[in-house]
Amino acid sequence: MPIKLKDLDKRIRLKNLPFLDLEELDDKNFDELKKSAKLQWVVPETKIHPNPKNKFKTYLVVGDIHAPKENKPALKAVFKLMNDIKFDGIINLGDMVDLSCISHFNKTRHKTLEGLRLKSDYIIANGILDEFDTRLPEGAEKYFCKGNHELWADQLVDEIPALEGIFDPLECMKLKERGYKTVGYNEFIKLGKMNFTHGIYTGANPVTKHVNETKVNIGFGHTHQLEMKFFNSPARKVAIAGYNFGTLGTLSPEYTKRRPNNWNAGFGVFYLFSDGTFDVQLIRIVKDRFIYSGKLYDGAK
Numbered sequence: 001m002p003i004k005l006k007d008l009d010k011r012i013r014l015k016n017l018p019f020l021d022l023e024e025l026d027d028k029n030f031d032e033l034k035k036s037a038k039l040q041w042v043v044p045e046t047k048i049h050p051n052p053k054n055k056f057k058t059y060l061v062v063g064d065i066h067a068p069k070e071n072k073p074a075l076k077a078v079f080k081l082m083n084d085i086k087f088d089g090i091i092n093l094g095d096m097v098d099l100s101c102i103s104h105f106n107k108t109r110h111k112t113l114e115g116l117r118l119k120s121d122y123i124i125a126n127g128i129l130d131e132f133d134t135r136l137p138e139g140a141e142k143y144f145c146k147g148n149h150e151l152w153a154d155q156l157v158d159e160i161p162a163l164e165g166i167f168d169p170l171e172c173m174k175l176k177e178r179g180y181k182t183v184g185y186n187e188f189i190k191l192g193k194m195n196f197t198h199g200i201y202t203g204a205n206p207v208t209k210h211v212n213e214t215k216v217n218i219g220f221g222h223t224h225q226l227e228m229k230f231f232n233s234p235a236r237k238v239a240i241a242g243y244n245f246g247t248l249g250t251l252s253p254e255y256t257k258r259r260p261n262n263w264n265a266g267f268g269v270f271y272l273f274s275d276g277t278f279d280v281q282l283i284r285i286v287k288d289r290f291i292y293s294g295k296l297y298d299g300a301k
Contacts, residue, residue, distance in 0.1 A: 002216065003258060009280040011054075013033055014147060016300070017030075021225070041123075041126045041174055043130070043133070043174050043177045043178050044130055044133065044134050045134075046133060046134050046135070046136055046137065046140075047134075047136055047139075048086065048134075048135070048136065048137040049137055049138060050138050050139050051086050051088055051096050051137060051288045055273065055274055056271050056272060056273045056274065057088040057089065057141075057271070058085070058087050058270070058271055058272075059087060059088060059089045059090060059091050059191075059269070059272065060078075060082065060087045060089075060090045060091070060142070060267065060268075060269065060270075061091045061093065061196070061223075061244075061245050061253065061267055061268035061269065061270050061276065061280075062078065062090065062091075062092055062132075062245070062248055062267045062268075063088075063092060063093025063094060063147075063223055063245050063247065063248070063267075064093065064094075064095045064147070064150065064196070064220030064222065064246075064247035064248065064249050065095065065096050065125075065128060065219045065247075065248045065249050066095055066096075066097070066098040066247070066249035066250070067096060067097050067098060067121055067124040067125040067128055067250050068098065068120055068121055068124040068125075069098050069100075069151055069250045069251055070124070070128060070248065070249055070250070070284075071247070071248050071249055071251070071265055072299070073236045073288035073299035073300050074124075074285045074288060075131070075248055075299065076287060076299035076300075077289060077290060077297045077298060077299030078248065078267060078286075078297075078299075079131055079132075079135060080298075081137065081292055081297050081299045082132070082136075082298070083287055084212075084295070085292075086137055087137075087140065088140060088141060088286070089141030089142060089143070090132060090136060090140065090141075090142050090143070090188065091143045091145075091191075091196050091219075091270065092132075092142075092143065092144045092145070092180070092221075093145050093147070093186075093196065093197075093198050093199070093219075093220060093221035094146050094147025094148075094149075094150060094198035094199075094221065095146065095147035095148065095149045095150070095198065095221065095249075096128075096129070096144075096147070096150070096169075096173060097103050097121045097122060097125045097126050097149060097150065097155060097169055097173070097221070098121060098248040098249075099118070099121055099149050099150070099152045099169070100148055106148050107243075109174045110168075115141060117146075118167060122167070122169075122173065123171040125172075125173050125174075126173060126174060129173060129174075131191040132188050133257040135146060136186075138177075141181075142178065142179050142180040142181065143180065143182075143189045143191075143196065144170070144175055144180045144181070144183075145182075145185075145187070145188075145189060145196060145197055145198040146169075146170070146180045146182065146183065146184050146185045146198065147184055147185065147199075147221070147222065148184070148185065148198065148199075148222070149241050149265075150169040150170070151185050153167055153169050154169060154279065163194065167204060170182055183197075185198065186198070186200050188218075191270075191272055191278075191279065192220075192272050192273070192275075192276035192278055193217055193276045193277060193278060194217045194220055194241075194270070194272070194278045194280075195214070195216050195217060195218045195219070196219045196220070196221060197218065197219075197220050198221060198222055199220040199221050199222020199244075200213070200214075200220070200222075201213065201225060202222065202223050205241070206220075206222075206223045206225065206227075206237075206244055207227050207228065207229045207244050208229060208231075208242070209238055209273050210242055211229070211231050211242040212257060216240070217239075217240055217241045217242070217278075218242050218243070219242075219243040219244075219268070219270070220243070220244060221243060221244070221247065223248060224245060224247035224249070224261075224263035224264070225244045225246065225262055225263060225264060226244060226246035226264035226282055226284055227243070227244040227246070227282075228241065228242065228243045228244070228280065229242050230242075230243070230258065230284055238277065238293060241280070243268065243280050243282060244250040245266065245267060245268045245282065246263075246264045246265060246266025246267065246282070246284070246285075247255060247264070247265060247266070248265065248266075248267060250269070251263050252265075264284055264285075265284070265285035265286075266282060266284045266290075267283055267285075268280055268281060268282050268283065269281040269283065269297040275289065284294035285299075287300075
């Protein structure tokens with residue numbers, strides 16, 4: 001299946017949105033203008049048939065893509081894997097869009113904001129979601145955890161209530177139309193005995209912090225690190241597990257100012273057994289490539 005990321009710039013040109021002048025809004029035409037300002041995106045349908053019933057399900061776990069600051073070669077490598085593996089579902093841990101153009105951190109940084117456009121973030125994010133969705137079988141389970149970057153849109157609406165209903169991230173990424181079940185920021189998706197969230201804590205030991213505070217098996221993103229740890233279980237049977245799934249965004253965005261970091265490009269494969277137990281395979285992407293089941297997947301080719 002061809003990789004379409006190279007066409008995203010073309011999509012940006014083709015799907016321009018009407019300009020919305022907030023100073024000219026009034027009660028009479030406000031609803032009509034809001035509707036016209038929303039991103040009009042046709043969600044493609046997959047042509048892949050469902051998996052036969054197995055004794056376990058296999059899910060792709062991705063997160064922190066931060067469109068338009070996505071890691072294109074890393075994503076292409078993951079798409080190549082999806083061409084080979086028919087996943088039963090996908091778990092997107094959030095921060096799908098970067099939204100730095102409306103971040104409260106950049107409110108007075110006019111040079112930083114120069115050239116950034118909200119609609120470009122959403123157009124590129126939708127293009128990437130199309131790539132995931134068309135590689136999943138019919139009826140695939142899809143989950144999305146709202147991240148702190150998606151939360152920035154809510155914070156802007158709190159500041160300017162007139163913007164409500166115009167650029168909600170979940171609506172603009174067409175997650176409902178795509179069939180995603182979504183949870184709010186710091187809420188959990190529970191699959192069997194495993195819990196997924198965007199990420200609540202950071203610091204030097206985020207996996208330890210998450211397990212100590214939540215007391216459950218947990219997988220998250222947010223910190224852009226790749227790590228797994230196991231902890232004593234009160235039942236003394238299966239250890240409590242914590243997983244940090246890395247990032248599929250750029251490893252050196254502008255705001256880091258080239259400071260050293262321990263970020264890792266990566267993702268995970270989550271195996272869910274019928275009794276609710278599970279296993280997780282963390283996959284690190286090194287120089288745009290990784291190995292899965294003995295095969296090399298290279299996003300630079």
